[in-house]
Amino acid sequence: MNESKHDLGAFIRQQRERANLSLRRLAETAGISNPYLSQIERGIRRPSAEILKRLSRALEISAETLYTRAGLIDEGPNPPTVVEAVEGDQRLTPRQKTVLLDLYRALVEAGDVAETTEE
Amino acid sequence: MNESKHDLGAFIRQQRERANLSLRRLAETAGISNPYLSQIERGIRRPSAEILKRLSRALEISAETLYTRAGLIDEGPNPPTVVEAVEGDQRLTPRQKTVLLDLYRALVEAGDVAETTEE
DNA sequence: ACAGAGTGCTAACACCTGCAAGCAAATGCT
């Protein structure tokens, strides 16, 4: 019902028409059923990310764009987070990662006090 | 049964334990139920992108990373460097950044020298 | 005019997601 938040369906339809694809044709290319695509475009149903991935491929637009449009990704290019940077660092042992992240979290929590309202 | 393709659950659990969060705590922070998170971590259920978004926020990792891990985005984004991420973190004061990066470099050097057979 | 194929949409259904309630085993607290 609530498609007022993101007009994902309208966007998909717009992309489809710009590619001169019929609803059935796009559905078949994306590997989903045509009635479902119809409902997606009209905002009746909210497609899962799996479906969005297929649609993005069929429409030849990036998955990020669609996800962002669908409200599944908050902003555009996210700033790299410390947590995943540390996690992805090959030179650190698991224990070292834990130490670093513990410190990081402690620093952040000390920094903004508004977050923790312990009951 | 199909958890062989992507060990998303294991990855999430790994991230959760790295953050020293209990299952219930993460579930609450992410705004999902704890039994469901349990099932996600064990690969029984496949979470929607909406749930993944909340988890990524609670775990402070980018949604792209999680989506990629879940097989919802094809390509893998380049892992950001720790230095880059720390520098770009708005929540840290310059002094805190210095502390973190000092520790980071110390750990890396220690790891390089010893190449510890820890565990 | 009539078939045939194309368009998008509706209806009924199976399946799965995500949740509330409740469980046993650790852990903490007095």
Next chain:
DNA sequence: AGCATTTGCTTGCAGGTGTTAGCACTCTGT
């Protein structure tokens, strides 16, 4: 010890996702 809390997990259940059938309409060719 006893009792409360916390840990992760199992079980039913409501609601949404995505399907196959079939609807009405338009356009084309004969």
